Amino acid sequence: MSFFQLILFLVAFVIFYIFFKKLFAGDYPKRGIDFEATLPDEQIGGVSSPDKIFSKPKLNLSRLDELLAIADESVAKGDFLEAKKALQSALIVDSKNIGVQQRLGYLSLQDNNLEEAKKYYENILTIDKDNDLAYSTLANIYHKQNENDKAITYHEKAISLDPRYAPNYFNYANTLYDLGRNEDALNNYKKTLDLDNSLDDAKVMIDKLSSKEP
Numbered sequence: 001m002s003f004f005q006l007i008l009f010l011v012a013f014v015i016f017y018i019f020f021k022k023l024f025a026g027d028y029p030k031r032g033i034d035f036e037a038t039l040p041d042e043q044i045g046g047v048s049s050p051d052k053i054f055s056k057p058k059l060n061l062s063r064l065d066e067l068l069a070i071a072d073e074s075v076a077k078g079d080f081l082e083a084k085k086a087l088q089s090a091l092i093v094d095s096k097n098i099g100v101q102q103r104l105g106y107l108s109l110q111d112n113n114l115e116e117a118k119k120y121y122e123n124i125l126t127i128d129k130d131n132d133l134a135y136s137t138l139a140n141i142y143h144k145q146n147e148n149d150k151a152i153t154y155h156e157k158a159i160s161l162d163p164r165y166a167p168n169y170f171n172y173a174n175t176l177y178d179l180g181r182n183e184d185a186l187n188n189y190k191k192t193l194d195l196d197n198s199l200d201d202a203k204v205m206i207d208k209l210s211s212k213e214p
Contacts, residue, residue, distance in 0.1 A: 064093045064100075071103055080107055096127050105137065114141050132161035136171050143175045151175055166196035173205065182209055 067090035074083035084107050090100045105120035118141050124134040139154035155172035162168060173188035186209040192202040 064090055064097065067093065068099060068103070075103075075107075080110060083107060098124050098127055098131070101127070102133075109137075109141075114144060117141060130161050132158040132165065132168060135161065136168050139175065140171055143178065148175070148179060164195060166192045166199060166202075169195070170199060170202055173202075177205065177209075182212065185209065 067086045071083040071086040071090070074080070074086065084104070087100055087104050087107070090097065091104070094100065101120045101124045105117045105124075108114075108117035108120060118138060121134045121138045121141070124131050125138075128134070135154045135158035139151045139158060142148070142151035142154060152172075152175065155168070155175060158168045159172060169188045169192040173185045173192060176182075176185035176188060186206065189202045189205045189209070192199055193206065
C-alpha cells in the first residue's frame with residue numbers, strides 16, 4: 001500500500017467513525033414535530049385547510065336561544081328580575097320575536113303592570129295578526145281594566161281564530177261570569193269541557209252554575 005493510499009484509508013476511516021458515532025448517539029437531523037390536538041375539539045388545518053379538519057367544534061346555541069333559556073330558567077327559579085334582563089337583551093337581538101314578546105308580557109302580568117303587558121301583546125298582533133293567544137290575553141287585560149265591551153270583542157276574536165282551543169272558551173266564560181251573564185258563561189264552560197275534559201276548574205264552575213238553574 002502506497003503512502004497516498006494509506007492517507008485515503010485513514011481519512012475514510014475517520015469519516016465513517018464520526019458518522020456512525022452520531023448515528024448511534026441519536027445526534028442527527030430530525031423531521032419536524034407532528035402537530036397533535038391537545039383538546040377534543042381542537043382542529044388541524046382550520047380555515048386555511050378545511051379538508052384537514054378531523055374534529056368539528058360543537059354547535060353553539062344562537063345568542064337569542066341562550067337568552068331565552070336564561071329567562072326560562074330564571075322564571076322557574078322565581079327570579080323575575082333576572083328573566084326580564086335576559087328578555088330585554090333578547091329584544092335587542094330580535095325585536096320581532098313573538099316568544100320574547102310573550103315572555104315579557106307574562107312577566108308584566110306577574111308584576112300586575114297591565115299597561116306594559118298590553119303593549120307586549122299588542123306588539124305580537126302587529127307581527128302576527130291571527131295570534132289567538134294574544135287576543136285572549138288582551139281580552140283578560142281589558143276585563144281587568146273594566147273595558148268589558150272590548151274584552152268581549154277580543155274573546156270572540158280569539159275563539160274565531162282557534163275554535164278548538166279550550167282555554168279560549170274558558171277565559172271568555174270567566175269574563176261572562178264576572179259580568180253576571182251566568183247562562184252564557186255556563187255554555188262556554190261546557191264548550192271548554194267538551195274540548196278538554198281535564199280542565200277541572202271548568203267542571204267546578206259548571207257544577208256551581210248548574211245548581212243555580214231553576
